[in-house]
Amino acid sequence: MNFERLFGFLEILNANNSKEWMDEHRGQYEAVKADYVIWLEDLDLQLSKIDENYYSSTGKKAINRINNNLLYHPNKPTYKDHFGAGLDKRPKTGDFYIHLGIEECFVAAGFYKPKSELLKSIREAIDYNGDEFKKIINSKSFQNNFDGLMGDEDQLKTSPKGFTQDHKHIDLLRLKSFAAMKPFNRKEILADDFKEKVIEAYKVLLPFRRYLNKAVTV
Known part of the structure; x- marks a missing residue:
């Protein structure tokens, strides 16, 4: 996984946070996202070997939308400054969350x-x-x-x-x-x-x- 490319994309997106810019650079976003999805799927596989009750999911289901919800938060920028993903995401329970962003990076639960x-x-x-x-x-x-x-x-x-x-x-x-x-x-x-x-x-x-x-x- 090329995390340097991931952070580089987020920094450029943060400086050009608009739908027009994203539409012009959609291919770059999809390439970074696809790379991260593969990384998440390998992590998902490894975690499933640790806990017999692990709730497996594909990388595409694990990764969160990069769009902010402007309906409820109209003052936020169009796109987030991070990639968020939740693994072991059994319905109605707390997942294992990974946050990779410009300002902060962490895992949480x-x-x-x-x-x-x-x-x-x-x-x-x-x-x-x-x-x-x-x-x-x-x-x-x-x-x-x-x-x-x-x-x-x-x-x-x-x-x-x-x-x-x-x-x-x-x-x-x-x-x-x-x-x-x-x-x-x-x-x-x-x-x-x-x-x-x-x-x-x-x-x-x-x-x-x-x-x-x-x-x-x-």
């Missing part, structure tokens, strides 16, 4: 600012067995790869409805997001072992994702 019904399910799971979740996020492997949870600074000031202020896991119950992110710099992405690092992050995230996905599906 979990639920970032989920809808109220999902958040309620996660809080109920923590109420029932928060010790297991704390064991996961406090493990050495998790701590070495992920700097806490995303959005932990954005939390309720009081206890959520249905839970007491002195709950054993009130620190978790106050959270509005349950997601973890591992950043990568461009040098790491251009290195030969980038895919291996992504696979390692996937392995570390498996217990975290299994706990949350069980919470929202059981």
Whole structure:
């Protein structure tokens, strides 16, 4: 995978962010996208060997649209400044997300600012067995790869409805997001072992994702 070409395309697109420019350079976009789809499909195959419950998908299904949704976000530019892709994307669960962009690059998983019904399910799971979740996020492997949870600074000031202020896991119950992110710099992405690092992050995230996905599906 030629990630230098991918970043180069995103930088040029960002400087010429219009449908007219994209129409003139559609072939360049399709070539970069096709290259990335092949890379994603090989990664998908390797991840499927790690988890017997892995939900496989083609690269074309994994990769997100590069168009911004202008209907709901009319002030955003026409095109995104990144390529996003979700693997192990079982319906109604959190996927394993890869984000390669001009400003930031990372892999992530979990639920970032989920809808109220999902958040309620996660809080109920923590109420029932928060010790297991704390064991996961406090493990050495998790701590070495992920700097806490995303959005932990954005939390309720009081206890959520249905839970007491002195709950054993009130620190978790106050959270509005349950997601973890591992950043990568461009040098790491251009290195030969980038895919291996992504696979390692996937392995570390498996217990975290299994706990949350069980919470929202059981």
